[in-house]
Amino acid sequence: MRAVRVVDEAQLRACLSIRRKVFIEEQRVPEALEIDEFDQLGRAVHVLLYDDAGAPVATARFRPYHPGDRDTAKVQRVAVLGHLRGQGLGRRVMQAVEELVREAGFREIVLDAQLHAEQFYEKLGYRRASDDVFEDAGIPHVRMRKSLM
Secondary structure (H helix, E strand, O other): OEEEEOOOHHHHHHHHHHHHHHHHHHOOOOHHHHOOOOOOEOOEEEEEEEOOOOOEEEEEEEEEOOOOOOOEEEEEEEEEOHHHOOOOHHHHHHHHHHHHHHHOOOOEEEEEEEHHHHHHHHHOOOEEOOOOOEEEOOEEEEEEEEEOO
């Protein structure tokens, strides 16, 4: 396994391909909601995880939680190809994201977890930011936080 920071258009296309399979095709999220202004080089930091054969298998991205915020990063679009779930790839891509977030100088991560993935994030040290459950693209989510200090 190898995780990389996305630096070119081919890698970015691989990230978007994984997200298309997971969010648009599998979860039926409308493409207009899934692909946004942060899906271009330089607008967010994208991470791509390759398997041992060199095939892209998981992705995530992060950006400042608010424009100009240097304390809190927002992790988004965490996706693992369906047929490979349960093999620790989500944990691996999150470890890579957290390492890059730390290197960028952020002190905290915020993410909006799909409700069914809350326990996954809890195992990685994330905690609910509130008791609120909200819908995003028709899917129940909870806001979670993790301090990197």
